[in-house]
């Protein structure tokens with residue numbers, strides 16, 4: 001079984017000094033390729049540096065480069081130029097994460113929208129896929145995306161946690177959907193159980209969002225309480241159950257989907 005984790009926050013300080021062990025455990029679990037998430041200009045530089053440092057083969061670790069809505073208030077006149085330079089690096093495979101977060105509102109909403117639109121324009125210019133973050137903001141995200149969608153090669157709403165209406169609107173725009181261990185959370189994720197069966201093959205990808213979102217169904221629980229890419233197998237188990245697919249079948253089609261989306265090499 002080969003899995004691709006499309007969202008790992010490998011630059012998180014809690015992973016410092018632990019990268020090699022984390023990658024070894026991921027490989028043992030079948031998680032052979034990962035997208036390291038960039039969430040700010042500096043964080044995206046660090047994500048790229050980690051990929052280059054930890055994977056000389058240029059086969060396993062790739063990154064995104066973008067500015068998260070939480071960080072949108074730092075977007076300035078020079079940000080597009082800096083981000084473009086990062087996006088032109090071959091190991092960087094998507095613009096993001098970028099988007100809207102009206103749940104925590106760490107940046108004012110107008111600034112979130114401005115930073116998002118600037119990044120969508122870059123994705124159009126460079127013809128790169130987009131890694132989107134959305135929380136409690138699906139209506140505004142859809143309204144903004146409608147102006148760009150025809151000119152974007154592809155876009156994924158990562159860590160989808162929304163309701164049926166938002167999911168179907170995203171699928172109508174021919175977006176991809178990323179599912180995390182949120183679906184393993186009996187307190188707030190069970191609404192996703194019937195919804196994941198509605199995501200067509202070729203539009204569904206899986207992600208750990210590690211070190212966040214440790215799957216609550218995971219047994220035994222790790223002492224650290226920290227999520228890591230190796231635990232993507234638990235997300236696979238839960239999603240396969242609710243789609244009525246075998247684990248092998250789900251792994252095969254989500255991996256093929258992620259490989260095509262991010263243009264990753266085949267691993268033999």
Ligand SMILES: [Zn+2]
Pocket residue numbers: 097132133134158159
């Ligand atoms: Zn996110």
